[in-house]
Amino acid sequence: MTILAYLIPISLIMGGLGLAFFIWTVKTNQYDDPEGDARRILSDEYDDKPKQ
Amino acid sequence: MTATMRPSASACPACSAAPAAEALAGNGECGANIALSLPTIHCSACITKIEKALNADPRVHSARVNLTLKRASVEADEDVTAQDMKALVEGLGYEAHELDPGTLNATSNDRAGRNLLMRLAVAGFASMNVMLLSVSVWSGAEDATRDMFHWISAAIALPTIAFSGQPFFVNAWAALKKRQLNMDVPITLAILLAVVTSLWETSLSGEHAYFDAALALTFFLLAGRYLDHRTRAIARSAAEELTALEVPRAVRLRDGVEQTVAVAELAVGDMVLVRPGGRMPVDGEIIEGTSEIDRSLLTGETVPVFAGAGQAVSAGEVNLTGPLRVRATAVGADTSLHRMADLVAIAESGRSRYTSLADKAAKLYAPGVHILAGLAFVGWYLYTFDVRTALNIAAAVLIITCPCALGLAVPAVTTAASGRLFRRGMLIKHETALERLAEVDAVVFDKTGTLTEGTPELTNLGDLKRSDVELALALAQGSSHPLAQAITKAARAAGYAPARVSDVSEVPGYGTRGIADGQEVRLGRASWTGAEGLAVTATFLQRGEGAPVGFILADRLRTGAEEAVTELKAAGKQVYLMSGDTTVAVEALAQRLGIERWMAEALPADKAARVRAMTDEGRRVLMVGDGLNDTAALAAAHVSISPASALDAARVASDIVLLGGDLSPIPSACGTATSATRRIRENFRIATIYNIVAVPLAVAGLCSPLIAALAMSASSITVSLNALRLR
Numbered sequence: 001m002t003i004l005a006y007l008i009p010i011s012l013i014m015g016g017l018g019l020a021f022f023i024w025t026v027k028t029n030q031y032d033d034p035e036g037d038a039r040r041i042l043s044d045e046y047d048d049k050p051k052q
Numbered sequence: 053m054t055a056t057m058r059p060s061a062s063a064c065p066a067c068s069a070a071p072a073a074e075a076l077a078g079n080g081e082c083g084a085n086i087a088l089s090l091p092t093i094h095c096s097a098c099i100t101k102i103e104k105a106l107n108a109d110p111r112v113h114s115a116r117v118n119l120t121l122k123r124a125s126v127e128a129d130e131d132v133t134a135q136d137m138k139a140l141v142e143g144l145g146y147e148a149h150e151l152d153p154g155t156l157n158a159t160s161n162d163r164a165g166r167n168l169l170m171r172l173a174v175a176g177f178a179s180m181n182v183m184l185l186s187v188s189v190w191s192g193a194e195d196a197t198r199d200m201f202h203w204i205s206a207a208i209a210l211p212t213i214a215f216s217g218q219p220f221f222v223n224a225w226a227a228l229k230k231r232q233l234n235m236d237v238p239i240t241l242a243i244l245l246a247v248v249t250s251l252w253e254t255s256l257s258g259e260h261a262y263f264d265a266a267l268a269l270t271f272f273l274l275a276g277r278y279l280d281h282r283t284r285a286i287a288r289s290a291a292e293e294l295t296a297l298e299v300p301r302a303v304r305l306r307d308g309v310e311q312t313v314a315v316a317e318l319a320v321g322d323m324v325l326v327r328p329g330g331r332m333p334v335d336g337e338i339i340e341g342t343s344e345i346d347r348s349l350l351t352g353e354t355v356p357v358f359a360g361a362g363q364a365v366s367a368g369e370v371n372l373t374g375p376l377r378v379r380a381t382a383v384g385a386d387t388s389l390h391r392m393a394d395l396v397a398i399a400e401s402g403r404s405r406y407t408s409l410a411d412k413a414a415k416l417y418a419p420g421v422h423i424l425a426g427l428a429f430v431g432w433y434l435y436t437f438d439v440r441t442a443l444n445i446a447a448a449v450l451i452i453t454c455p456c457a458l459g460l461a462v463p464a465v466t467t468a469a470s471g472r473l474f475r476r477g478m479l480i481k482h483e484t485a486l487e488r489l490a491e492v493d494a495v496v497f498d499k500t501g502t503l504t505e506g507t508p509e510l511t512n513l514g515d516l517k518r519s520d521v522e523l524a525l526a527l528a529q530g531s532s533h534p535l536a537q538a539i540t541k542a543a544r545a546a547g548y549a550p551a552r553v554s555d556v557s558e559v560p561g562y563g564t565r566g567i568a569d570g571q572e573v574r575l576g577r578a579s580w581t582g583a584e585g586l587a588v589t590a591t592f593l594q595r596g597e598g599a600p601v602g603f604i605l606a607d608r609l610r611t612g613a614e615e616a617v618t619e620l621k622a623a624g625k626q627v628y629l630m631s632g633d634t635t636v637a638v639e640a641l642a643q644r645l646g647i648e649r650w651m652a653e654a655l656p657a658d659k660a661a662r663v664r665a666m667t668d669e670g671r672r673v674l675m676v677g678d679g680l681n682d683t684a685a686l687a688a689a690h691v692s693i694s695p696a697s698a699l700d701a702a703r704v705a706s707d708i709v710l711l712g713g714d715l716s717p718i719p720s721a722c723g724t725a726t727s728a729t730r731r732i733r734e735n736f737r738i739a740t741i742y743n744i745v746a747v748p749l750a751v752a753g754l755c756s757p758l759i760a761a762l763a764m765s766a767s768s769i770t771v772s773l774n775a776l777r778l779r
Binding site: 004008011012015016018019022023026032033034035036039040042043045 | 095096097099104118119121166170173174177180181197200204208
């Protein structure tokens with residue numbers, strides 16, 4: 001059962017990382033233009049400094 | 053320190069020179085913020101092409117295209133106007149319209165939606181983790197292991213509920229303060245009681261803890277809230293875009309110099325220039341110029357009215373032929389356009405009496421649940437004299453009956469239905485509009501601008517002599533007057549060629565004249581051409597001193613108007629026509645569309661009074677209108693629709709906005725609304741059945757956290773799936 005001492009923190013930390021990542025995407029306006037972002041990736045223009 | 057280092061500051065010399073100006077501009081932005089609507093963009097090539105062209109302009113600081121909203125936002129130097137940017141984009145071959153950035157502010161930053169999404173994400177994360185721990189408890193974890201799992205669950209659940217549950221706690225508190233019960237009261241009680249009893253049980257090394265149930269409850273209910281919010285946010289943003297498309301600007305004359313200013317800056321006594329085709333920005337008096345004005349949006353009259361010096365005009369009227377100088381007598385909130393808002397406010401007090409299906413359900417449900425839980429507590433306490441058991445069972449009852457599925461029942465259906473109607477070009481602005489639309493049994497249409505497009509078409513072309521039509525075409529083709537344009541269009545379509553006429557000139561307010569075969573020819577108003585005025589819209593052609601020939605015009609029907617009326621009648625609804633136009637014009641249209649009940653020359657108050665009278669007779673009225681004269685009636689009706697071309701005031705007063713020019717989606721929208729309401733009721737029934745099955749178990753004390761979790765998830769999923777069946 002000592003394995004639980006490792007597994008539970010590990011699962012919580014990994015879940016927490018996912019949550020933090022999601023919150024970061026919301027905070028940085030990444031859902032403002034889903035359609036445009038999906039198309040922009042197909043653009044031939046290579047931009048070294050993409051605008052926010 | 054960082055503020056002065058920002059590159060945006062150095063890009064604008066004015067800002068770095070005057071830090072105070074930067075502070076005033078907010079966020080360190082300086083220069084012009086321009087928003088453009090780009091309805092025709094659709095691919096990545098469009099995005100790059102437009103962005104490249106905009107950024108290539110040296111005055112532009114940055115430009116970004118949003119494909120989802122079909123919008124471009126441009127930051128540029130102070131002296132750049134939206135017109136420049138519009139011309140630039142139109143040069144690339146895309147349609148572009150200016151948007152008023154002030155009106156759009158609210159949409160670009162949807163703080164409430166983001167807030168809900170964040171709470172939803174936290175609740176989802178926590179409920180999944182706690183559920184994993186709970187599964188191991190259900191599958192047989194015992195003693196110290198079980199206690200540890202419960203304590204970890206508590207450590208996750210407590211902060212999560214404190215954060216994610218806030219919307220419910222706030223709403224419940226607000227309702228309780230007003231001594232009312234809403235859906236959030238049983239929700240809050242269930243969540244809090246579940247957490248408290250679970251903590252107590254855990255501290256006593258008990259077997260059952262409901263942390264997972266409390267979190268799942270929060271998660272499902274937040275999902276419902278978020279759906280609800282999104283549907284409304286989409287509608288609100290589209291409605292705001294319609295408003296932002298009308299940039300309120302006026303040309304002010306000061307010491308003979310023309311200045312384009314925002315309408316809000318105008319003051320009483322200012323001299324305003326209104327060009328042909330422009331809308332009056334203020335109430336005022338004409339000082340100079342003759343023209344004709346179109347008052348159809350205000351009164352429903354289709355015949356343009358002569359306008360000359362000394363005459364009073366009101367905001368919202370459209371100037372047709374000649375430039376007018378107007379001295380403002382009332383501006384902003386004092387204009388007749390805004391005074392109409394009082395009528396709307398009176399009419400709206402009636403609508404707020406409508407209770408939504410969800411509120412009706414909550415009214416039945418909330419007290420029932422509390423009484424049931426209370427009885428379970430008292431019963432078990434008297435039976436065992438053990439507060440712990442009794443409290444445990446009361447918590448189980450509250451969790452099982454908690455309106456998890458009920459919270460999803462309405463938003464899931466309205467989201468599905470609103471999305472479907474949005475694709476058909478209807479914008480559902482009000483949350484209960486669908487439910488009210490489903491109850492409609494009488495439909496009242498406005499005439500001008502609603503059933504008709506407000507643009508005239510020539511009706512008696514077949515009765516006219518070829519030479520007359522050719523002459524009229526020659527006189528009309530240079531004019532921008534709607535009647536002249538209608539004649540030009542009809543004559544060209546029929547293959548007529550313009551006659552030879554020299555010295556054609558337009559006399560604003562009267563018509564056009566020219567010289568043909570050595571004699572003067574005139575096309576214009578009856579009084580100017582020596583004709584007897586007719587009751588219908590008409591313009592006259594006079595050759596020298598000869599008898600004038602009448603060109604009769606009628607309003608063109610809006611696309612889908614006939615289908616809409618026929619289908620509504622076929623669906624068993626009574627159709628009415630109410631207009632401020634003349635009796636002749638209204639009767640003609642009523643006969644053309646087969647509407648038996650009509651009312652002409654109606655004042656705005658008449659319309660509202662008639663709608664209210666019909667409501668008192670027990671009818672549920674759907675009002676479809678576009679003008680200022682309809683706003684009071686729109687607000688008084690059970691539910692109201694206005695086309696996108698309507699005045700802003702009318703769109704604000706109505707629940708649903710038709711985005712296209714087509715009226716035919718109205719009957720099918722009624723159908724969709726009816727089936728949506730049916731689905732909502734079905735969802736309530738499904739939720740009730742789950743409760744009927746699970747509640748006896750809970751009251752009998754047989755309900756384990758596992759059964760609670762199963763019942764809750766199963767009912768929520770069934771309800772959501774049922775909502776998706778909507779056609």
